[in-house]
Amino acid sequence: MGMKTFYYILIAISVIFILFGLLFLIAAMQNPDRMHVAMISGFIGSAMAYFSFLAISRINYNSPQNLEPLIFKIAKKNGGYFSAEQIMAKLGVTEKVFTAALDHMLSKGSVVSGEDRDGTMVYRTAAVSLEVKRKCEFCGAEYNVRDSITSCPGCGGNVKMG
Template identity: 25%
Template sequence: MNKTIALIVLAGGGLLVSLGLLFMCASVARPERLPLSILLIVIGGGAAAWAGVTWRRLNEIEPERLADRIVEWVRAQGKFETTEAEAIAALAAPASSVHAALEILRSRGEIIADHRHDRLVYVFPNLKESKVERRCPYCGAQFPVKQALSKCPNCGASLELQLN
């Protein structure tokens, strides 16, 4: 199913609803048109609703949008890695779309493919937690950032903040 078919069905559904409303107005003069108007409105409304849902679903599984959804999902999980099967299950998307989305992320440099125990794991290095600590450049002592230290208690040198 492609977007063109959904768009055509949406336009046809809108046309049927409009025609049904026109027949409903005409049923004031001739009441025998009322069942036809109701039928046209129901069929047109159903077709338009189906086309709208289909259009939205096709937009959701586009690889570009799916790539962003994968990053959001991994971030929401609080982890920094996933597999293709996990992404397919979590996002309820076709395997081909998820694979294309992961390739887009790989081409952007947002993920790194890592082979572990005969399976492919995608690692998101930008989502890894980094810890900041105070470190003495001379003696190498490390101190937590929560301690309000500006000088090393061991050697007296100025402490520097470093990512770990």
């Protein structure tokens, strides 16, 4: 039984505590002494549900499938490159979680390889491609590849892929 299953069972138990709390709250209309039991039962059920949902959320956040798009987003900002230290600092994950996510990405082929730069392993993503622009030879203005221009609208120079 995994930790996630354990927390789902705790949520089911917390629902039972909350229902007992509501039952004792209704019974407290006839006998006010039952109010304390209702409050304690409701508090225990609410606390168990809160911490179980919090733990499930953390487990889901740390899954390799969830971290992969977040790593790609960081890599895209850095031209397709990322390092372990950078990912761990920005996402707030441990080295074990990062290694699991990296192994998942390596097995899928979405990370090409690791290079050693200044003593730091830097990885390149295959999904992030470098942006290609059209550039004017004379004034240096850049245009999207989708724009089918052959001459620069600003200076009239030749526009080439670059």
